[in-house]
Amino acid sequence: MGFFTKYAIYFVCLSCATTALSKDIVDKSNIDFVHYQAEITPNFINKSIDGVVEITFTPQVQNVNYLSFSSEFKRIKSVYFDGKKLSFSVENDLLRVKLPASLKTIKTHSVKMDYSASPTQGMKFYDDHLFTVFHTNKWLISHNDLSDKATFDLSIKHDVTTSAVGNGTLVSRKKVGNTLLVSRWQQNTPIPLYTFDFAVGNFEKQSIDTDSVNISMLYRQEVRSGLSAELIEKAFKDVSDMLLFFESKAGFTLKQGYTYVVVDGSMAQEASGFSLVGEMFVHALQTDKNENWFIAHELAHEWWGNSITSSNFSHFWLNEGLVVFMVDAYKQHLFGEEADKNEMKVAIERVQRAVKENRVAPVAFKMVIRESEINHTMAYSKGALVFYMLREKLGDKLFWQSLKQYSLSYQGQSATTQNLKSSFEEVSQIDLTEFFERWVYGPEIPTLDL
Ligand SMILES: [Zn+2]
Known part of the structure; x- marks a missing residue:
């Protein structure tokens, strides 16, 4: 890039202490959850689901003697461990299953649970469509670890008049009686739990054929969404170019197709193999071609986030800051230098507003932080x-x-900030310690003179 950049500095207070020059800390679970098989029947009227989930897991330490999962929003009906029915307890939104014997490492086991749920988080219900979003353990009995990946086999029972989308490859669609379909997907490459998702609705469909994979857009009928087939086609016309751009930067290609599910409102959430994007954003794109960020952002997560996943919330910028940057780089490729500068100006304004409002924190942390401690402006914009x-x-x-x-x-x-730093140092042969201490772990806020 050929223009002059000046780093002006604001000194700000740190809300969280960091230990200088220590390594990133990564906490490891005692159990490796390997595979999930679930059968889900959503109910539009009651805003609920009936579910059966079987989880295959391997203990990582000796003498595991109980399992626990969040039971928030759920009613647990039965629990089976390796095929045998077990008693269980539910207290303070926690399902606790006492195992018949302490488990040894290496051996694989399964726990199967029958339940119903009425989630008011992690799932959104409308009268003509519904979808899950980010907090998987609100609708699926599951473990909750940002970076631990698992394979997924999902069957959704839904009305024959509706379409459904899940992770991975659609392997079967079977009619049950006259009015119901069971659609089943298999996701054979492990994906992060927060990208386990599905959507069901009265959707229309448009497709784009690229050289490698099929891209589809599902959207509500024009009478409900205000979106015509022509409008959808126009809005998503750059997706094959985006795909090539991100593939060339990451060095690896998408193996499966990709679907955009256009839903009511202002949603922008990646799942694996598809994303949920709001109708509001598609409408905004009609009047301003620069408003295509949501299409690029969610697609870019297929590489950075879904495949290369930040090892915990301390490194969340590896999912989000990197994807915001990649969208800016794509816009530079599509629209020219000015577009990239404009996006960076927006990022600077957001960071400066956060400084004024005393919402400041480092971009990454050397200790493990909780999801609630993420400073979104720093993770995304800084x-x-x-x-x-x-x-x-x-x-x-x-x-x-x-x-x-x-x-x-x-x-x-999964990756940490130190993993990223090491990759960059290895290739560039430049010691980036000072740069990372100052800008990533440090409190300084850059102002680029664009
Ligand atoms: Zn994102």
């Missing part, structure tokens, strides 16, 4: 600015080589 500065510091060639090395090294895995 995170994107850090990647922008890193690109300026290293130059285009080294920056994109480093990003590709990082992406290929952690494909299908």
Whole structure:
């Protein structure tokens, strides 16, 4: 990039202490949850679901003697462990299952639970469509770890007049009686639990054929959404170009197709293999072509977030700051230099507003933080600015080589800030300790003179 950048600095207070120069801390679960098989029947009228879930797991430590899962929003009907019915207790939204004997490591076991749920989080119900969103353990009995990935086999029982979308490949669609269908998907590459999702609704469909995979858009009828087939086609016309752009930067391709489910309101949430995007954003795109961020953002998560996943919330900027930056880089590719600068100006304004309102924190933490402790402005906007500065510091060639090395090294895995730093140092042969201490773990806020 050829324009002058000046780093002006504000000194701000840290809300959380960090230990200088220590390593990132990653906490490991005692149990590896390997595979989920679920059968879900949603009920539009009652805003509820009936579910059966079987979880296959391997203990990572000796003598595991109980399992516990969140039972929030759920009524547990029965629990089976390795095929045998077990008693269980539910207290303070926690399902606790005492195992018949202490488990040894290496051996694989399964726990199967029958339940119903009326989730007011993690799932949204409308009269003509419904979908799950981010907090999987609100609708599915499941463990809750940002980076631990598992495979998923999901069957959804839904009305024959509706369409349904799940993760992975649709393997069967069977009629049950005259009015119901059971659609089943298999996701054979492990994905993060928060991207386990499905959507059901009265959707119309449009498709785009790319050289590699099929891209589809599901959207509500024009009379409900105000979106015609032509409008959808026009809004999503750049998706194949986006796909090529992100594939070239990550160094690996999408293996399965991808679906955008256009839903009521202002949703923008990635699942694996599909995303939920709000009708409001598609309408905004009609009047301003620059408003295509949500299409690029959710697609970019297929690489950064869904495949390469931040190991915990301390490194959430590796999911979000990087994706905001990648969308800006895509806009530069599509619209030219000015578009990239404009996006960075927006990021700076957001960070400066946060400083004024005393909402400040580092971009990443060396200790483990909870989801509620994420500072979204720092993870998204300052995170994107850090990647922008890193690109300026290293130059285009080294920056994109480093990003590709990082992406290929952690494909299908979880990553920490130190992993990213090491990839960039390995390729560039530049010690980035000072840069990361100052801009990522440190309190300074950059102002780029664009
Ligand atoms: Zn995102």
